Amino acid sequence: MDPIFIGTSTFLILLVLLAMRVPIGFAMGLCGIGGVALIIGPAPAFSLFAATVYETTVNFDLSIIPLFVLMGAVAARSGLSSELYGAFNAWLGSFRGGLALATIGACGAFAAICGSSVATAATMSQVALPEMRKFNYADSLATGSVAAGGIIGILIPPSVVLVLYGILTESSIGDLFLAGFAPGILTVIGFMVVVSIVTYIWPEMGPAGEKTSIAQKIHALKGTWAIITLFALVIGGIYFGVFTPTEAAGVGAMGAFGIAAMRGRLSIETAKEALLETVQTSAMLFTILIGALTLNKLAIFSGLAFALSNFVSGLDMTPLAVMGVILIIYLILGCILDALAMILLTVPIFFPIVISLGFDPVWFGVVVVMVVELGLITPPIGMNVFIIKGMAQDVKLSEIYAGVIPFVLAQIILIIAVVLFPAIALWLPETAAAFR
């Protein structure tokens, strides 16, 4: 049988299995083994799979995944979210839409110690939603700003999705983290602009809060130093090459425990909860990673990845136009697929194309993550929106989606900016190179 035919039909079978709700990791792994076995024979295929399992699990560098997950899990239980929110509120609350501005800001700051969008949205909504509803914010703005603020979590380092991208494409995780930083900050600013515009047009949606004195403003910053220190330690350490991203994750996790302990929030029970959550998330992530790496081998052995990139480079299209098509595919897929699944499924196929067109791998990672983030808040399946819906049961799903629309537009503009001006993402890793 023609390897390309085997590759293509295996990918079709994979789609059927996924539609039947077979967990993504299992489906990718089994299809990968099956397809490779048809091409090079069962014995080498199984040996290859065994090597993938062993090399993925018994691996020093990949300890970065559970350690960053643990850092986020502990931080989420440290009660820091309410203080962050309080600090941003003291500074921004007196503006129109101030509570929504504070939500976006606090989400961005929380993202600096948490690598997951869903966790950011879930943690911040517990603090921000009740507050905004108390001050008669429109449900659409209140829920929309938390759902949108959550997606900042994926981009501002540390970011679990960027780690997985780095592993799959063998790009530098440190560079990816640094490259995500500026676009992440821009997202925060962009979303704040959105809140300002929306409340300028419809002032009743987000009434301004009371003015706070300078003393109050400064007092509110008290709780934020811990996050700033931890972030500076982790990302500064990576930037200056003091430690590897993996070691930074270890330091970060320990730091999160330290912060929780200092705040009297660290009991055996919370530590156990955070650890169990980390264990489960990590087992899930590693299963998917093993599946994706196995499937990756099929894409290579079948010649599918090569054929596809040949096909695309044979097209009479400029590289930028090809990139545009790829991003539109991501946008559409993002509406129905989970962010993680999407990256792991598509990157092995699109990555060779993108590289052959001369794009920067780190830059592509940031762009992909930005596009994938959108999928978290776009209908019909937006994980963040579902989480907010779970927290605010009486708000209609359609209302949350309506509240999210302005943020989606802002995010699309930002993506176009980063695509047209790669330097937005790449300047930070480039300056960091001087220190290594």
Added chain:
Amino acid sequence: MVRIARAMALIAGLFLLIIMSIMIVDVVGRYFLNAPLTYSVELVELGMGLFVLFGLAETTLRRGHISVDILNVGIIGPIADNAFRIVADFAGIVFMGVIAWRLLLHGFRVYDDGLFTQVLELPTFPVVFLMFGAAVVATATAAVLLIKPNLSYALQNQNEQNQSTGG
């Protein structure tokens, strides 16, 4: 089965704490005491293998493996829904079963070759066999779920209750 999976997950958590500590000691040792842990890499490697595999059973039991749930019971009806579940659970058994089988073979090979870690010269076969054991438990968990699907739903409800009461 529920208790075994939970105990293994807690052990996995301990492994992670150990990994974290080793890393901290290594960084601190390198910069402040000029004495890096030369064997930190191999200890973390082995710890990671155990960490991931020991968490597999609990994750499977609580249906923690993410799937694409576009076609839910509301769209496809209860009969197809159940059929999908059986396919998905069966895939889990096969996938984790293959992992267990290959880890067993790998364990035998490592044992025969007398493979040791580079610095501490620890034998690696006990770790591989422990990983194999954990994979067997995970596979068994998937098999139990195939027969008793309600088990994981009961656990999930219990989880949600804990969360809503415990904040």
